[in-house]
Amino acid sequence: MDKREPLLVVDKLVQHFPVSRNYTVKAVNGVSFNIYPGETYGLVGESGSGKTTIGRSIIRLYDPTSGTITFDGDVISGGMDNNTRNKLRRDMQMIFQDPMASLNPRKKVESIIGEGLDIHHRFSSEAERNEMISAMLKKVGLSSEHAARYPHQFSGGQRQRVGIARALIMNPKLIIADECISALDVSIQAQVVNLMKDIQEDTGCAYLFIAHDLSMVKYISDRIGVLHLGYMVETGTTEEIFNNPIHPYTKSLLSAIPQPNPVLEKQRTSITYDYKSSGIDYASGTEHLVDGSHMVLATDDEFAAWTK
Amino acid sequence: MEKGTTILDINNLDISFRTNAGSIHAIRGVNLKLRKGETVAIVGESGSGKSVTMKAATGLLDGNATVNSGEILYTYEDEQGNMVTTDLLKLSKKDMRRNFNGRHIAMVFQDPMTSLDPTMPISKQIMEGMLMHTDMNKEQAHARAIELLNLVGITDAEKRMKNYPHQLSGGMRQRVVIAIALASNPDLLICDEPTTALDVTIQAKILELIKDIQAKLGLSVIYITHDLGVVAKVADYVNVMYAGRIIETGLINEIFYDPRHPYTWGLLSAMPDLETDDARLYSIPGSPPNLLHEPKGDAFAPRNSYALVIDEKVAPPFFKISDTHYAATWLLHPDAPKTEMPAELKARLERSRKEAGYHG
Helix, strand or coil, X not given: CCCCCCCEEEEEEEEEEEEECCEEEEEEEEXXXXXXXXXXXXXXXXXXXXXXXXXXXXXXXXXXXEEEEEECCEECCCCCCHHHHHHHHHXXXXXXXXXXXXXXXXXXXHHHHHHHHHHHCCCCCHHHHHHHHHHHHXXXXXXXXXXXXXXXXXXXXXXXXHHHHHHHCCCCCEEEEECCCCCCCHHHHHHHHHHHHHHHHHHCCEEEEECCCHHHHHHHCCXXXXXXXXXEEEEEEHHHHHHCCCCHHHHHHHXXXXXXXXXXXXXXXXXXXXXXXXXXXXXXXXXXXXXXXXXXXXXHHHHHHXXX | CCCCCEEEEEXXXXXXXXXXXEEEEXXXXXXXXXXXXXXXXXXXXXXXXXXXXXXXXXXXXXXXXXXXXEEEEEEEECCCCCEEEEEHHHCCHHHHHHHHECCCEEEECCCHHHHCCCCCCHHHHHHHHHHHXXXXXXXXXXXXXXXXXXHCCCXXXXXXXXXXXXXXXXXXXXXXXHHHHHCCCCCEEEEECCCCCCCHHHHHHXXXXXXXXXXXXXXXXXXXXXXXXXXXXXXXXXEEEECCEEEEEEEHHHXXXXXXXXXXXXXXXXXXXCCCCCCCCCCXXXXXXXXXXXXXXXXXXXXXXXXXXXXXXXXXXXXXXXXXXEECCHHHCCCCCCCCCCHHHHHHHHHHHXXXXXXX
């Protein structure tokens, strides 16, 4: 097992949204995982599996129903004192899915990127602030003239770069990237993913990479968690998950990835997985260790049957 | 109609849009052929003109569009069994709506939530086209609608008929959209990013469903997509579009195992397959051109690390690689310097050729 101190520990996170007196959306039901400094953890699952909710609960856009989240030694899941809150807001940043919707259209790029600096008083003079902003723009592959422009004057890929610059300027330890490349064109996706990898090498930040595109997740992540209906059904290193999937849901997910190889692709059919008819009850499953860091959610009988 | 007859033939299509900023030359000479029972995919980034081409074929072009030149010949069998060929661009909007949309050419759109009417039960939406285009009465249409729902794999069809779109899951909604498209027995189905809004597991199911139905009913299908994985699963022919032009066209195996255009190389390498473990993904630098300014020479030249001097002056014509495979790049000219595709991609194609047992 890993001896390093984890940067983020999520322990039995539960996030419910009461809709009315007798109906509650149970988005996340007891999910646990760790993220170590400088690594990329990929969260995959279909829409409605709770992957975005987990990201938003961690950065405290939601108040978790129960469970604890520990970030860099501090518990951040309950009430926080001012110090902890400031630290959280500084060291954890988020990149959103839609770069058009997540940038304020009435602000110049300079104010968008500089907002965190202003709030946390991270500069001693105006000149230093401008210096930091233009250095950040260069880092994400834009030029310092772009600082005076508005978001609508950029293309989709450039806008996502602005979103990345805004997250990076605080020198965060953890960046939550929520489907940050799904809204981009294929050729632009590769550019943004390369940029994210370069930045990780430079600054040593960790990513929580939330996505539904499995080939991209496999490419960028060190470890992966597979979510379904608010349960973490399987987690492990990328190799463990892709080479030896245990849970039937993971298997069906992997079998559905389209491959750019027409001869093979035409012969292949995807494996069907239907939770209702599968007879699996996630709530009664417990975590079973396969080997290394590879965990599967299953009851004892299921685990025995799947690993046969 | 026999298999193999050309049913759609787009010749030299050229379309521009009037906007406040000036005229945008969105389609710059597109040629495309589709034969009965076959599947053609049009691949390209947003803004490459792939959707506009198909909108022209269905008469759904926006009001500010002008067709500068070209023809879209559509061949079908009329009620007497005669083969008729018409130019779809010459038809009036009314004629198009009444006689072609739905009846001959049907379309499946990207987002099933926005293409279905939230205020109507799905039964009404499926029957609408049938009551319009055929002389079926309500009972017959109802029976046929149930039959269609069964065909697209919706269980409990009878009960589902009364449902509204919001009561169905994303995959179910897209199945309903496909059922609506099939309602009046079209010959040609155009799928505009049919699975982009869906999850991978459901995407695979929907693609398999369309393939199944195509085989059963002998439909011709056009896919518009940017996802090469989807293309690999469904298509017989592939057309790669860039900046309003088709830049490479060929059989699916030719495009995937032996691509010749640098842009196709870029597209293929930008998408990691499950074996990719290179430190960096190959990416195409820059972004697609703004067609407000007519590109001089080859539109791809500014992003192309293989560009030659001539690329900036004259747009390349199509060079023939095989009877079915053509690519518009000067690199294929006999006088061009010898160039190789990026090494990572070469290794990958080698591997996938081996896995597939393909010898081209």
